[in-house]
Amino acid sequence: MSTATSDAPGRGGRLVWDLPLRLTHWLLVFTVAGAWATHYAGTQWFEWHERLGYATLVLVAFRIAWGFVGTRHARFLNFLRGPGRVAEYLRNRGRPEPAGHSPVGALSVVALLGLLLVQAATGLFSNDEIANAGPFYGWVSQQTSNRITGFHETNSNLLLALLGLHLVAIAWYSFVARKPLVRAMLTGRKDVPPGESIEGSRMALAVTILVALAVALALAIRAAPEATIALF
DSSP, X not given: OOXXXXXXXGGTSEEOXXXXXXXXXXXXXXXXXXXXXXXXXXXXXXXXXXXXXXXXXXXXXXXXXXXXXXXXXXXXXXXXXXXHHHHHHHHTTTOSOOSSOOHHHHHHHHHHHHHXXXXXXXXXXXXXSSSOBOTTGGGSOHHHHHHHHHHHHHHHHXXXXXXXXXXXXXHHHHHTSOOOHHHHHHHOEEOOOGGGOOSOOOHHHHHXXXXXXXXXXXXXXXXXXOOOGGGO
């Protein structure tokens, strides 16, 4: 299954971002916002907070895997650069603009993925010190769970700060630099040379990886000792 590339100018440029990457991006927007909202909505929303956390973990794990086997501009090797290249990009004020992530944008991607992975993973072991706990609570002591919970909360603040900077950067690119990043992440298309476009989205591979990750998480949760209020 693949999405054909079109170089027709009328379609808003050439295909750069594949469909699995774009879907992952926008689904993460939904799951992260939902997890944040349900955390502050009260204990009655804890089950939904858990579910959204599971979804976030699977999506982040998929994006990391896709960074190795995905299409051209989704791969880490395509956009991760060393300090020298980052400094050169900043000195040249972002010129020339890469087809995929810029060297600075790449740092943001890696940082966000790292913080999201830590946030979702620590949530599996955390508790609210009232009546709810993550599915892996039974695998650690209460003291360890409390420490992980503290880290979960601290990491949440770091994540919110980075997401805020991410939104500011998008606003600057959109309204000051006049680069339609949001449109590109919706359509997958940018104004790039023909040689920078991709030829398909590898949907079959993406679905296989996503299902495998979801099944693995579900089996791990099922195998974990049940955490009940008696454990507190």
